[in-house]
Amino acid sequence: MKKLSVLLFAPNEHISQELLLHVRALHSVEVKVITNDSRLTFVDEDEMVRKDGLSEHEAFMQTISTTSGEVLLFLDATMYMSLSQLQQFLNPVLYGGSDVALNKWSQKVDDSLKVEYVWSYVFHDMMKRPVHETNAYLSVPFACKRDVLVSLPHYVLCNPVAVYHSFYEKKWKVSCYLSIDPCSSLCYKKHGEHRFKQSSYEQQMVTDYFRFLQPQFFTGGARLHYQHPNRKMQLLEDEQKFTVHYGWGKRTTRYGGKQVSVIIPAKNEEKLISSLIQELRRLEPLEIIVVVNGSRDQTELYAKEGGATTVVFEEALGHDVGRAIGAQHAKGDILLFVDGDLFLYAQQLLPFIKAIESGVDVALNDLNDLMDTSIQDHIVSAWKYALNSALNRKDLKMSSLTAVPHAISRTCLEKIGWKTLAIPCVAYAKAVQQGFDVEVVRRIDVDRMNKIRPHLHFSQTGHAPLTELIIGDHLEAIHYLMHSVSLFIE
DSSP, X not given: OOOEEEEEEESSSXXXXXXXXXXXXXXXXXXXXXXXXXXXXXXXXXXXXXXXXXXXXXXXXXXXXXXXXXXXXXXXXXXXXXXXXXXXXXXXXXXXXXXXXXXXXXXXXXXXXXXXXXXXXXXXXHTTOOOOXXXXXXXXXXXXXXXXXXXXXXXXXXXXXXXXXHHHHTTOOEEOOXXXXXXXXXXXXXXXXXXXXXXXXXXXXXXXXXXXXXXXXXXXXXXXXXXXXXXXXXXXXXXXXXXXXXXXXXXXXXXXXOOEEEEEEESSOTTTHHHHHHHHGGGOOSEEEEEEESOOSSHHHHHHHTTOEEEEESSOOOTTHHXXXXXXXXXXXXXXXXXXXXOOOHHHHHXXXXXXXXXXXXXXXXXXXXXXXXTTTOHHHHHHHHHHHHTTOGGGTTOOTTSSXXXXXXXXXXXXXXXXXXXXXXXXHHHHHTTOXXXXXXXXXXXXXXXXXXXXXXXXXXXXXXXXXXXXXXXXXXXXXXXXXXGGOO
């Protein structure tokens, strides 16, 4: 049997007496209770290690050099683990051939751990490790051979994400077959009752992920390996590539004197575009702008017949570029965005316009009721939640500018720039980070209405092309945040 050292983090006077008794029963060579509070009860003087003002991970890593065990077990002093659980958790490292033992995710993720889960999920996907069984943030409990940690350079040890990544990069043998559910007091300490804003623990966690990504962006670019080859970004700069036919609209007093522009990107939508324009007229818009791109049918003709302003490109623009170009040509105070392949009733869209009229700057489709069913099964849903958590807007959950319908105020558009709309996640991050009022408005289930396009929605290997594009957009938004918020840059 290898010699064992146990490290418990107890930042205040609260400590689980049962856990401490179980730990002592392991017959370790030492127990170190790391704390900044001398009032701890049930703790012997020789067990106590004072570390003031440090995070859990920092305190653990700074204490490693003083340990004498061959195997180190890391615990939080407020959690509960039975003696048998502790023994089962340690067995692969103490008696087997494993170098590291990590806690396996339970089948159901508690709401208080949602931020932690989604960031671990997207991290595994970025690192091309699709099997997501463990927490990439190296949260307790975990056990490790001391030599493994001692072999890592200081700049790696400083970041729990980097330590976790090194376990796999250096091909250490990792065990993760046991799932330990930390008690509610641990979750409360870390996450608190912060349903809408980040707790201090979550802020530190997101910062550590950002710091890990910084050198990845430096070598791999803002999208890493997720590209968008069919998105014609260069056409945002080329006014010779399109023709414009101006349509008609009406000035209205319906929205407190504010005028509405409706923007519709459309490609081969001759079956729907006429009825959609006719329905949108009920909103009394100043203009309906149809950005016809790559169409080989009568979309352009029918849009003109419906009185829409048509901006026509011979080639397909790719995702979201049409929205940006439509915004460039819009004159209204309120910009409403819909897609040419979705028929929506005016009554469904009215709340988005009314929200902007009342002072909201970005009005979003409310997709939050899908969170529990999709966030653990779909990487795009996880990325949406991860970005909102990074923006300190957990209340927005899975809402995003990637989904229509949505509306934007003229004031917001002029500040973030119309070209930014070609990368919706970057536009979204700019709007939130610059202090604009971003809110969910109402639920419209567009997922059931979307056309299935096999070349975009399916792939024989890896992610589908559309999924790759959306992940890359979220990474660009993270890249933007890293360079606009000094907190994340050392």
